[in-house]
Amino acid sequence: MATSNPLKGLLDTVLCSLCQESFKHPVLLKCGHNFCRACITRYCEDSQSSSTSSYTCPQCGKGFRKGEFQPNWQLKHVADVAKTIPEPGGQRACNTHNRGLKLFCEVDQTLICLVCRESQDHKEHAVVPIEEAAQDYKCQIQHRLANLEKEKKKILSYKSSGKTTSQELLKQLQIDRQKIASVFQRLCEFLEEQEQLLLDQLEELKKEIEKRRDEYVAKLSEELSSFSSLISEMEQKFQQPASEFLQDISGTLCRCERKPFQNPVAFSSDLKWRLCESSQKAASLEVLMKKFKDTLASRLLFHKANVTLDPDTAHPLLVLSEDRRRVRCEHRQQRVPDTPERFDTERCVLGREGFTSGCHYWEVEVELGDGGFWAVGVARDSVSRKGWVDFSPEQGVWAVQGQGNGCWALTAPGHCTPLPKVRAPHRVRVYLDYEGGRVALYDAGSGESIFTFPPAPFAGERIRPFFLCVGCVVLGGMKAFPLHSPWQLFLCP
Numbered sequence: 001m002a003t004s005n006p007l008k009g010l011l012d013t014v015l016c017s018l019c020q021e022s023f024k025h026p027v028l029l030k031c032g033h034n035f036c037r038a039c040i041t042r043y044c045e046d047s048q049s050s051s052t053s054s055y056t057c058p059q060c061g062k063g064f065r066k067g068e069f070q071p072n073w074q075l076k077h078v079a080d081v082a083k084t085i086p087e088p089g090g091q092r093a094c095n096t097h098n099r100g101l102k103l104f105c106e107v108d109q110t111l112i113c114l115v116c117r118e119s120q121d122h123k124e125h126a127v128v129p130i131e132e133a134a135q136d137y138k139c140q141i142q143h144r145l146a147n148l149e150k151e152k153k154k155i156l157s158y159k160s161s162g163k164t165t166s167q168e169l170l171k172q173l174q175i176d177r178q179k180i181a182s183v184f185q186r187l188c189e190f191l192e193e194q195e196q197l198l199l200d201q202l203e204e205l206k207k208e209i210e211k212r213r214d215e216y217v218a219k220l221s222e223e224l225s226s227f228s229s230l231i232s233e234m235e236q237k238f239q240q241p242a243s244e245f246l247q248d249i250s251g252t253l254c255r256c257e258r259k260p261f262q263n264p265v266a267f268s269s270d271l272k273w274r275l276c277e278s279s280q281k282a283a284s285l286e287v288l289m290k291k292f293k294d295t296l297a298s299r300l301l302f303h304k305a306n307v308t309l310d311p312d313t314a315h316p317l318l319v320l321s322e323d324r325r326r327v328r329c330e331h332r333q334q335r336v337p338d339t340p341e342r343f344d345t346e347r348c349v350l351g352r353e354g355f356t357s358g359c360h361y362w363e364v365e366v367e368l369g370d371g372g373f374w375a376v377g378v379a380r381d382s383v384s385r386k387g388w389v390d391f392s393p394e395q396g397v398w399a400v401q402g403q404g405n406g407c408w409a410l411t412a413p414g415h416c417t418p419l420p421k422v423r424a425p426h427r428v429r430v431y432l433d434y435e436g437g438r439v440a441l442y443d444a445g446s447g448e449s450i451f452t453f454p455p456a457p458f459a460g461e462r463i464r465p466f467f468l469c470v471g472c473v474v475l476g477g478m479k480a481f482p483l484h485s486p487w488q489l490f491l492c493p
Contacts, residue, residue: 014079017059018043021115022098023079027069031062034072104133179447198281205274212271230255302431305360307465310352313385315343324352329469343385351465354381357434362465363444364428366402373403375410376428378439379466380458390414391468398439398453399466400428409451422450430465434458 014022018039025037035043035058044055044066053066083098094101099113107125116122128136237245237252308324316333320326327349338344351362364376375391377399384395390413391397401408401416402424408416422443429444440452 010082014075014082020099022083023075026072026075026079028072028075029057029062029064029069031057031060031064033057033059034075035069037069037071040069102130103127104130106133198278202278205271205278208271209275230258302359302361302433305353305355305362305465307351307353307362309467310341310350310464312339312341313343314349315345315347317347318349320349341385343389345387346389346468348385348389348466348468350379350383350467354462354464355432355434356460356462359431359433359435361429361431364430364467366424366426366428373401375399375401375466375468377410377430377441377466378432378463381462381464383466393453393456397466398456399468400441400451401468402428407450409453411453417451419451422448425450432463434463 016023016026016034016036016039018035021036023034023036026034027037027040028034029040040058043058047055054063055066056063093099094113094116097113097115099115101111101113103112103114103117104110105112105116105122105125105127108122111130112122112127117127234252234256309320309327311320311324314320314327314336316336317329317331318327319330319334329347336342343349366374366376377397379398380396383389383397389395389397391399391410392413392415393411394413397410399410400419401410405423407419407422407424409419411417425443425445427444428450429442431438431440431442433439437455437457438452439456441450442448443450
């Protein structure tokens with residue numbers, strides 16, 4: 001029957017049945033079978049059992065005598081040509097033996113032929129058919145591809161989340177831009193109104209001063225005119241002869257006896273008081289302007305800190321992400337070393353970054369489940385990490401606690417100061433003025449103050465961001481969830 005693959009049949013035809021390799025110097029026996037000269041010679045030497053030189057063909061068993069074989073030059077030519085033909089089906093051939101690579105050496109991770117399998121290089125190695133090896137490695141690649149697809153989806157999720165976050169941030173930035181423009185516009189309008197009001201008051205005061213000045217000058221001018229007329233009359237009287245001079249001398253004397261001139265009040269005390277009040281207003285405006293400029297400048301001089309979480313301080317229930325910008329709470333404690341830096345009772349974590357100078361701020365986004373509470377602020381680097389910690393400035397912690405819709409300031413050991421006018425915010429902005437010893441917390445959404453701690457000397461000690469969650473929490477974007485479900489904490493970029 002004809003072979004289904006003529007090329008394979010041709011390649012099999014040029015194989016020596018003794019060495020299973022392509023013919024090298026093929027010789028033809030009387031029976032018509034071909035062998036390599038070296039192979040048949042070695043065969044005759046190995047099978048010689050008597051003094052006779054009679055042997056049987058390795059393929060058909062017919063007898064022949066030693067030396068009764070002739071070189072088959074045509075077959076040699078065909079074998080040489082066949083060596084240049086690639087294996088059927090596109091298979092590669094062994095460079096050493098020119099045989100099909102049908103096996104895979106698992107030790108050397110390489111393809112080998114049947115002859116290589118029996119060589120010293122691979123005889124002791126584990127080998128499998130290439131189809132089996134390919135299927136096994138396909139399974140491994142498929143598994144890794146699945147992992148890569150998961151990672152790809154995760155990266156795509158991060159990318160989408162990053163885009164969404166950036167859009168939200170840009171939207172918030174636009175809102176803040178509009179809010180700032182609106183505030184300054186209203187501030188300018190208010191200042192213009194106040195300026196016009198004060199200028200109108202000064203204009204009225206100016207008119208009053210000018211009016212009283214004119215009245216005062218008119219009165220003095222009238223008196224001067226009267227005195228000038230009297231003096232002129234007396235001078236003329238003085239020049240008269242004695243007989244005329246003495247006539248009505250008593251009347252003349254009476255006219256000269258005028259009362260001393262009383263200087264009229266030009267500017268009353270109420271007018272001077274009103275002028276003094278205007279001067280005080282101007283001075284107050286200067287003081288207010290200086291305070292406003294100083295306050296505005298100090299706020300603008302705060303630098304946004306790139307806060308990350310310190311895994312060496314995290315409570316064993318807290319698991320941090322690789323980038324240290326998020327943390328989740330597990331139900332069982334992690335196997336982490338119990339170092340002096342780690343909180344072992346309170347579910348706290350500190351920021352890796354610490355500050356010994358300057359003005360800084362960062363944001364914490366808070367989402368809380370039922371029954372949980374959070375605390376956000378700053379802590380001294382020396383804050384106690386072991387056992388129950390009574391958080392307060394005296395213990396080295398300046399923080400605000402939130403639970404439900406309420407807020408409390410942790411102002412003294414064992415005491416929380418209620419903040420009745422403050423609702424628990426969704427995002428907290430923490431301000432730290434190291435040189436001023438000030439810590440202030442604001443609602444980052446509305447810009448309203450939550451609580452400002454009294455100034456405290458930090459005495460050169462390192463101050464670090466502080467986060468506590470009983471239930472859960474999130475950092476700028478920090479999120480918190482109840483303990484019975486996973487919670488995560490996200491730091492704002």
